[in-house]
Amino acid sequence: xxxxxxxxxxxxxxxxxxxxxxxxxxxxxxxxxxxxxxxxxxxxxxxxxxxxxxxxxxxxxxxxxxxxxxxxxxxxxxxxxxxxxxxxxxxxxxxxxxxxxxxxxxxxxxxxxxxxxxxxxxxxxxxxxxxxxxxxxxxxxxxxxxxxxxxxxxxxxxxxxxxxxxxxxxxxxxxxxxxxxxxxxxxxxxxxxxxxxxxxxxxxxxxxxxxxxxxxxxxxxxxxxxxxxxxxxxxxxxxxxxxxxxxxxxxxxxxxxxxxxxxxxxxxxxxxxxxxxxxxxxxxxxxxxxxxxxxxxxxxxxxx
Numbered sequence: 235x236x237x238x239x240x241x242x243x244x245x246x247x248x249x250x251x252x253x254x255x256x257x258x259x260x261x262x263x264x265x266x267x268x269x270x271x272x273x274x275x276x277x278x279x280x281x282x283x284x285x286x287x288x289x290x291x292x293x294x295x296x297x298x299x300x301x302x303x304x305x306x307x308x309x310x311x312x313x314x315x316x317x318x319x320x321x322x323x324x325x326x327x328x329x330x331x332x333x334x335x336x337x338x339x340x341x342x343x344x345x346x347x348x349x350x351x352x353x354x355x356x357x358x359x360x361x362x363x364x365x366x367x368x369x370x371x372x373x374x375x376x377x378x379x380x381x382x383x384x385x386x387x388x389x390x391x392x393x394x395x396x397x398x399x400x401x402x403x404x405x406x407x408x409x410x411x412x413x414x415x416x417x418x419x420x421x422x423x424x425x426x427x428x429x430x431x432x433x434x435x436x437x438x439x440x441x442x443x444x445x446x447x448x449x450x451x452x453x454x455x456x457x458x459x460x461x462x463x464x465x466x467x468x469x470x471x472x473x474x475x476x477x478x479x480x481x482x483x484x485x486x487x488x489x490x491x492x493x494x495x496x497x498x499x500x501x502x503x504x505x506x507x508x509x510x511x512x513x514x515x516x517x518x519x520x521x522x523x524x525x526x527x528x529x530x531x532x533x534x535x536x537x538x
Contacts, residue, residue, distance in 0.1 A: 236297060236313060236480055243482025244292040245285075252279035298322045301332065301466055306348060307438040309334070309463030310474050315489065321496060328503040329405045330467030331415055331434045337460035338445040340425040340452075347442035349459040359454045364422045370451045371417045371429070374444075378414040385410040405434065412436040414444075426459075468499045 258273040281287055298319035300312035314322045340359035344351030385406035388395040398404050406413065416432035431441065442458035449456025464471055473492060475484055 235477065239480040240297075240315065240482060240485060241290075241292045241295055243485075244295075245290040246482075249285060249291070252281065252284065254278065255280045300325060303463060304438045307461040307463065309461075310466045310469055310471060311463075312466050312469050315485070318489070321500065324500045324504060325467055328467070328500060329434055330503070331405075331432050331465075332436070332463055332467065333465035334431045334433070334441060335420070335460075335462045335464055336429045336431055336441055336445060336458060338427050338429065338448070338456045339459050340427070340449060340454055340456050342457055343446065343449070343455035344457050347439070347446045347458055349457045351457070355455055357455045359424055359452075362424060362452050362454060364419065366452060367419055367422060367427065367448070370448055371419060373451075374448070375414060375417050381411070382406065382413050382415065385413070410435050412440045412444075468495060 254277045256275055257278050259276045260271050261274055263270045263272050285291065296316055296319055298314035300314065300322045303309060303311050312322070312325070314320075339349055340362060341357055342353060343355040343357075345354055346352075382404055383390065385408075386404050387407050388398070388404065390396075395404075412433055412435050414431060414433045416430075418430050419427060420430050421428040429445075431444075433441075438461045441461050445456050445458040469492070473488065475488055
């Protein structure tokens with residue numbers, strides 16, 4: 235659909251003025267009473283590139299997808315258009331973190347960890363409290379931070395490693411399992427709870443499994459009812475375009491607005507020899523974010 239919207243918009247634009255070519259046309263000699271004919275140099279438009287002759291100008295367009303979302307998830311999806319597709323590789327190599335809001339439901343387990351999956355088990359959850367949940371989340375974050383240090387290949391005895399840890403800018407050098415760099419509970423009203431997760435190298439299925447494992451740690455069961463990505467690297471919901479806004483001019487505006495920031499952020503992240511990144515600081519507020527829209531959104535894609 236994105237591809238169709240862009241191509242349709244490009245082909246709907248007013249075509250440029252046709253090129254002119256010189257042709258020698260046979261015609262009567264001006265001012266002559268006799269029926270003499272002569273060749274006269276005349277400028278005429280060339281129609282070889284006219285849409286009625288060669289068809290639409292844009293029938294193919296290079297569009298790349300960044301970190302993917304599965305069909306059961308929603309949120310920020312970064313797309314690259316044209317030359318911007320090469321920047322998606324740079325984003326991948328920068329090992330940027332992503333933020334999610336994950337909604338869980340206590341008291342049952344399914345075969346795929348989703349609320350609408352095949353029911354496997356029902357359990358009680360009256361013993362689960364906010365304090366117990368927070369304690370489990372702290373343990374999960376601590377274990378993943380230790381793994382993050384391991385995959386980053388840092389020497390913890392160095393001053394540089396200490397400064398990186400203080401900034402929260404440690405990241406793995408290469409591909410790794412899912413790493414959770416931050417997790418907290420935003421809302422707790424049994425059986426429902428809402429988590430905010432900052433992670434990297436994840437899939438949405440792994441986040442659903444994480445909810446299932448949290449339920450087991452709480453001596454009950456839990457399923458995931460919603461996964462929404464709120465930030466992908468330096469793209470947030472504020473940069474996103476709803477599918478209803480996928481038209482040529484909105485996409486052009488998004489590209490132009492994001493291009494300088496994308497270039498600056500990628501240069502900053504990729505030039506750091508140890509593969510470190512400086513992530514936005516957590517803002518620990520008590521307000522629950524607005525409910526997620528199930529419609530897909532597209533992050534402003536950097537393109538050429």
